[in-house]
Amino acid sequence: MGRARDIRLAYLLLAPALLLLLTALAYPVGWEVWTSLTDLSPVNDHPTSFVGLDNYRRLSGDPAFWRAAANTVAYAALTSAVKLALGLGLALLLARPFRGRALVFLAIFLPWAYPASVSVIGWYWTLSPPIPTAYSVFMGNMKYAVDGALGGGAWAFVSVTLFNIWRGSSFIGIFLLAGINAVPPELFECAALESKSAWRRFWLVTVPLLKPFLALAVFLALTTAFADLANVWMLTAGRIVYPVLGTHAYWLAIHGGQFGPASALSLTLAPFLLAVLFVLFRMFDPPDQERA
Amino acid sequence: MSPRPWWRKLGHGSLLLVATVYCVFPIYFMLVQSLKTAQEDVFGNPLIVLNPTFENFEELFQQSGESHGYVGRALRRSYPVLDWLENTIIVFAGSVAVTLVVSLLAGYALGRLRPPGFRWWRRLIFASYVVPHTILFVPLYQVIVSLNLENNLLALLVVYPTLAVPFCVWIFSAYFQNLPRAVEESALVEGASRLTAFFRILLPMSKPVVVAAGIFALGTIASDFTLASILLLDAHNKTIPAGLATMEVALDELLAVAGINLMAIPVVLICAVFARGYVRGLTAAMVEGA
Numbered sequence: 001m002g003r004a005r006d007i008r009l010a011y012l013l014l015a016p017a018l019l020l021l022l023t024a025l026a027y028p029v030g031w032e033v034w035t036s037l038t039d040l041s042p043v044n045d046h047p048t049s050f051v052g053l054d055n056y057r058r059l060s061g062d063p064a065f066w067r068a069a070a071n072t073v074a075y076a077a078l079t080s081a082v083k084l085a086l087g088l089g090l091a092l093l094l095a096r097p098f099r100g101r102a103l104v105f106l107a108i109f110l111p112w113a114y115p116a117s118v119s120v121i122g123w124y125w126t127l128s129p130p131i132p133t134a135y136s137v138f139m140g141n142m143k144y145a146v147d148g149a150l151g152g153g154a155w156a157f158v159s160v161t162l163f164n165i166w167r168g169s170s171f172i173g174i175f176l177l178a179g180i181n182a183v184p185p186e187l188f189e190c191a192a193l194e195s196k197s198a199w200r201r202f203w204l205v206t207v208p209l210l211k212p213f214l215a216l217a218v219f220l221a222l223t224t225a226f227a228d229l230a231n232v233w234m235l236t237a238g239r240i241v242y243p244v245l246g247t248h249a250y251w252l253a254i255h256g257g258q259f260g261p262a263s264a265l266s267l268t269l270a271p272f273l274l275a276v277l278f279v280l281f282r283m284f285d286p287p288d289q290e291r292a
Numbered sequence: 293m294s295p296r297p298w299w300r301k302l303g304h305g306s307l308l309l310v311a312t313v314y315c316v317f318p319i320y321f322m323l324v325q326s327l328k329t330a331q332e333d334v335f336g337n338p339l340i341v342l343n344p345t346f347e348n349f350e351e352l353f354q355q356s357g358e359s360h361g362y363v364g365r366a367l368r369r370s371y372p373v374l375d376w377l378e379n380t381i382i383v384f385a386g387s388v389a390v391t392l393v394v395s396l397l398a399g400y401a402l403g404r405l406r407p408p409g410f411r412w413w414r415r416l417i418f419a420s421y422v423v424p425h426t427i428l429f430v431p432l433y434q435v436i437v438s439l440n441l442e443n444n445l446l447a448l449l450v451v452y453p454t455l456a457v458p459f460c461v462w463i464f465s466a467y468f469q470n471l472p473r474a475v476e477e478s479a480l481v482e483g484a485s486r487l488t489a490f491f492r493i494l495l496p497m498s499k500p501v502v503v504a505a506g507i508f509a510l511g512t513i514a515s516d517f518t519l520a521s522i523l524l525l526d527a528h529n530k531t532i533p534a535g536l537a538t539m540e541v542a543l544d545e546l547l548a549v550a551g552i553n554l555m556a557i558p559v560v561l562i563c564a565v566f567a568r569g570y571v572r573g574l575t576a577a578m579v580e581g582a
Contacts (some may be wrong), residue, residue, distance in 0.1 A: 007405065009486070010407040012401075013398060014413065017394045017398035024432065024435070024451050027435050028431035032431065106564055109567050110560065111315050112511055113563035114560055116514070116517075118517075122549060133334060170315060174571060175574060178571045179575070250426055253427045262426075266427055266428075277421075
């Protein structure tokens with residue numbers, strides 16, 4: 001068994017995964033980067049020309065961009081924090097055995113297991129009922145109250161945010177439960193003898209033990225924060241008036257035909273996510289236990 | 293330790309109640325609506341159903357292309373739901389299978405064979421999650437066209453796995469990396485090939501991780517709606533989520549909610565059956581290494 005042969009085999013086995021990701025991502029991402037440097041548009045009557053960093057320069061001077069960016073950061077940070085807090089709470093609820101634990105566990109698993117592609121449709125039409133149903137008056141009043149206080153479209157945005165939190169907290173709760181299960185119970189018992197304060201125990205024992213799980217959960221929460229929003233945007237053809245970077249880019253590209261600025265816009269978030277990811281990698285990379 | 297005082301128990305119990313209601317209520321609500329008659333939907337109590345009926349589900353499967361009555365003056369069409377159901381099963385089963393095979397191979401390569409820089413390979417694959425999906429479907433559609441997969445279910449079998457593969461590769465490779473070398477060493481010393489050792493020893497051991505990866509893949513794939521609507525244009529060629537989005541919800545609200553449940557119930561049942569395995573697999577992958 002030569003090491004060289006093993007390495008060749010490794011690359012061979014790695015190939016299908018890389019091929020799949022390259023097919024679905026490499027060209028599209030390349031296209032997006034290239035397009036962000038041009039003025040590509042289906043409504044142009046002149047050939048597409050290379051404009052360098054013009055799209056980015058124009059964005060940085062556009063107040064609409066900064067508003068969308070601020071919304072995006074606030075939305076992502078807020079939903080991720082809430083999902084994490086709720087998820088941690090749900091996981092801790094399930095941490096100790098009690099009667100009926102299996103049932104509560106299943107209940108907490110449900111929001112994530114219930115396919116979001118269809119639940120988002122149901123969620124949206126439930127909160128904004130299109131026809132006279134028994135609950136449409138109640139929901140209508142909620143909508144007018146929220147829209148009246150925060151501006152038109154706010155209720156739709158709030159409802160998507162709630163959906164994202166509802167589903168995300170379920171995923172994170174179950175994910176963190178997997179982390180808690182890995183901790184030997186004696187460790188918690190020792191900690192209970194050491195310190196009377198549950199709050200201190202939580203920060204000194206539970207959080208450090210769950211660190212890799214928490215780090216992975218944070219990242220997934222950040223990246224999935226926008227998926228549901230995109231779903232609803234597609235579904236309702238632009239009823240959301242609160243622009244975040246994603247919906248703003250979609251609007252520019254599909255309704256405005258300005259693919260250049262739209263590409264630039266949707267790429268602006270990637271470097272930040274990448275930076276976050278590299279900080280988090282340190283926490284959830286499996287440690288080297290033995291040498292290869 | 294002394295038994296917990298009654299007020300602690302009460303607190304714990306009510307927290308459990310709140311958590312359960314919080315998680316289940318929206319699902320309960322959608323289930324209840326789907327069992328209602330139009331009469332009850334408009335005039336009944338929204339929280340309960342007094343005369344449950346399956347007529348919305350039956351109506352879903354009516355012959356496609358035929359009209360089925362009016363709301364006011366608007367004609368209600370029926371939809372090829374049976375086709376959608378079949379497509380959904382093919383696409384979901386196929387995508388989960390592709391995801392698992394591809395991720396197992398890559399996970400084994402990175403966690404067990406450890407080529408130079410295997411950590412960076414793994415990080416690179418995982419980093420594909422930062423790619424913004426906003427308008428990515430425009431070039432993605434070009435790729436699908438150039439592969440001749442327009443309006444073809446196979447297109448989703450290429451695209452869907454990419455949503456789950458990075459996470460699955462991560463947990464498989466972490467699991468295999470944490471497993472002690474000794475596990476398959478003796479078999480290899482006795483002359484078994486890597487292939488035999490993988491199928492006889494490693495794969496059976498990693499069953500919980502396979503379950504975890506499979507459930508994650510199913511949950512992720514079942515949450516997509518955008519890609520399916522964009523890549524499958526023909527009315528007969530849609531999956532259930534993409535198809536439901538073409539419905540006139542204003543006219544067919546009860547039908548749509550029945551469609552939602554039609555897809556959700558099987559997925560939820562599969563997830564529920566494997567729920568414990570899912571948690572065990574995640575634990576095994578992230579920390580134990582068995």
